Amino acid sequence: MKVFVSADSSSLSIGAGEVADALAGEAQRRGLELDLVRTGSHGLFWLEPLIECERNGQRVAFGPVSPPDVPGILDALQTDDLAHPLNLGSVTALLESQGQQRINFKRCGFVDPVSWDDYLATGGTQGVRKALELGPEAVIDAVTRSGLRGRGGAGFPTGVKWRTTHNAAADMKYIVCNADEGDSGTFADRMLMEGDPLSLIEGMVIAGFAVGAVQGYIYLRSEYPHARRALQAAIDAAYDNGLLGNDVLGSGQRFDLEIRLGAGAYICGEETSLLESLEGKRGTVRFKPPLPAINGAFGKPTVVNNVITLATVPTILADGADSYAALGHGKSRGTLTVQLSGNIRRPGLYELPFGVTLGHLVETLGGGTASGRPARAVQVGGPLGAYFPVSLFDTPLDYESFAAREGMLGHGGVVVFDDTVDMAAQARFAMEFCAIESCGKCTPCRIGSTRGAEVIDRIRVGIERSANLALLEDLCDVMEHGSLCALGGLTPYPVRSALKHFPEDFGMSVGAAVATG
Numbered sequence: 148m149k150v151f152v153s154a155d156s157s158s159l160s161i162g163a164g165e166v167a168d169a170l171a172g173e174a175q176r177r178g179l180e181l182d183l184v185r186t187g188s189h190g191l192f193w194l195e196p197l198i199e200c201e202r203n204g205q206r207v208a209f210g211p212v213s214p215p216d217v218p219g220i221l222d223a224l225q226t227d228d229l230a231h232p233l234n235l236g237s238v239t240a241l242l243e244s245q246g247q248q249r250i251n252f253k254r255c256g257f258v259d260p261v262s263w264d265d266y267l268a269t270g271g272t273q274g275v276r277k278a279l280e281l282g283p284e285a286v287i288d289a290v291t292r293s294g295l296r297g298r299g300g301a302g303f304p305t306g307v308k309w310r311t312t313h314n315a316a317a318d319m320k321y322i323v324c325n326a327d328e329g330d331s332g333t334f335a336d337r338m339l340m341e342g343d344p345l346s347l348i349e350g351m352v353i354a355g356f357a358v359g360a361v362q363g364y365i366y367l368r369s370e371y372p373h374a375r376r377a378l379q380a381a382i383d384a385a386y387d388n389g390l391l392g393n394d395v396l397g398s399g400q401r402f403d404l405e406i407r408l409g410a411g412a413y414i415c416g417e418e419t420s421l422l423e424s425l426e427g428k429r430g431t432v433r434f435k436p437p438l439p440a441i442n443g444a445f446g447k448p449t450v451v452n453n454v455i456t457l458a459t460v461p462t463i464l465a466d467g468a469d470s471y472a473a474l475g476h477g478k479s480r481g482t483l484t485v486q487l488s489g490n491i492r493r494p495g496l497y498e499l500p501f502g503v504t505l506g507h508l509v510e511t512l513g514g515g516t517a518s519g520r521p522a523r524a525v526q527v528g529g530p531l532g533a534y535f536p537v538s539l540f541d542t543p544l545d546y547e548s549f550a551a552r553e554g555m556l557g558h559g560g561v562v563v564f565d566d567t568v569d570m571a572a573q574a575r576f577a578m579e580f581c582a583i584e585s586c587g588k589c590t591p592c593r594i595g596s597t598r599g600a601e602v603i604d605r606i607r608v609g610i611e612r613s614a615n616l617a618l619l620e621d622l623c624d625v626m627e628h629g630s631l632c633a634l635g636g637l638t639p640y641p642v643r644s645a646l647k648h649f650p651e652d653f654g655m656s657v658g659a660a661v662a663t664g
Contacts (some may be wrong), residue, residue, distance in 0.1 A: 176220065197235075279400065297453055375408070479501035
């Protein structure tokens with residue numbers, strides 16, 4: 148009997164390991180031959196621990212499973228109708244019924260993440276083989292035509308960044324994967340690195356070939372030990388099978404890859420701070436220009452891309468740029484990996500084409516709040532993203548639509564709050580977060596955030612409210628336009644959105660609040 152159980156950190160945190168042990172023990176007691184495959188997660192967190200049993204070439208899922216459920220499930224598997232209250236049917240059918248179109252996560256939950264055979268059987272290496280056939284110029288053209296934009300938050304066109312590094316003359320170039328996933332409410336990078344790390348490695352090999360780099364680094368935060376183990380096992384498998392090394396798949400091209408661990412500072416998600424840390428220095432922001440694409444790691448031209456960005460490239464090459472560009476909305480092409488969390492009934496990862504509305508995501512796919520109370524606010528884009536009220540639930544999930552409403556998609560993290568949330572406290576949290584995580588190099592971020600938290604404290608208790616509201620707006624303006632990087636520059640987003648959409652939490656009337664925005 149072949150059974151699949153996730154071993155990623157999300158599912159393990161709620162008991163997948165204990166369920167796997169119960170399966171192995173019960174199978175041994177019954178004398179059943181059990182082929183237990185540990186996979187990544189499908190991202191259906193409300194159904195974890197989830198197990199899938201293969202029968203006649205088809206998989207049947209059960210969840211959420213606890214160890215006492217295991218004997219009953221094995222009993223059901225010995226019948227024809229599989230009658231059991233936890234029977235979910237086909238996971239593939241469930242994902243399709245939600246409108247998911249999985250490109251990045253097509254293997255997660257279905258394969259052993261570090262099995263080279265599983266990777267080849269599911270289309271692995273087709274992208275890099277196509278790239279080697281096309282040549283560097285055509286690869287960059289394909290990435291550009293696909294419309295792929297950086298999934299780390301900025302949404303910068305990937306093809307443009309690659310072209311810049313390709314055109315830079317240097318004796319050495321680098322590919323750096325930004326795996327410092329620091330936004331609250333985000334976990335897509337971790338899930339992919341734990342569930343399909345070989346796709347990231349293949350994407351980095353393609354990037355190196357395209358721009359002329361022979362060395363890559365994955366900058367990973369130390370809080371991701373499961374991801375580190377999966378990545379290292381996948382790197383070893385890639386070397387053993389010729390995807391990495393001096394002769395990539397017999398092409399004569401070289402590409403080497405290693406993991407560099409960061410201590411977990413939020414600022415090291417910013418690309419220049421990351422590079423400082425990668426070089427063994429304190430993670431502080433560099434002045435730009437020069438851009439890292441021209442003067443990056445160790446003073447050499449460097450492509451810095453996010454995990455999801457790089458892992459998307461093999462599919463673009465294998466299936467064609469037009470196929471990827473056909474998905475999406477407006478200038479936002481392809482799919483968005485939404486990480487839905489907070490006060491929500493069905494949290495998890497949803498990979499959807501750009502363009503579905505925020506309301507569809509929260510109310511239809513997410514099932515509304517876990518508390519059963521009305522939703523009041525949704526923060527999109529991490530701790531520095533804007534808060535959107537229910538009245539903006541018609542906003543399509545794409546870069547331009549969110550920017551038009553003074554928000555941002557960021558890394559795709561969506562955190563839901565019900566009507567008990569105190570939005571003035573959330574605004575204060577944004578300032579406090581910035582104060583704690585600031586690298587300290589520029590005054591607007593370092594000092595402005597501390598003063599911002601103090602000003603919000605005075606507003607909340609009614610001390611010279613009008614004067615302090617004006618001061619807060621002035622402070623936000625200084626931080627937005629005077630900070631060296633996005634940490635200080637984006638902190639006003641959650642603060643201003645809370646003031647604009649939830650004025651009553653600051654002791655203001657609606658009309659007064661609009662005037663401050």
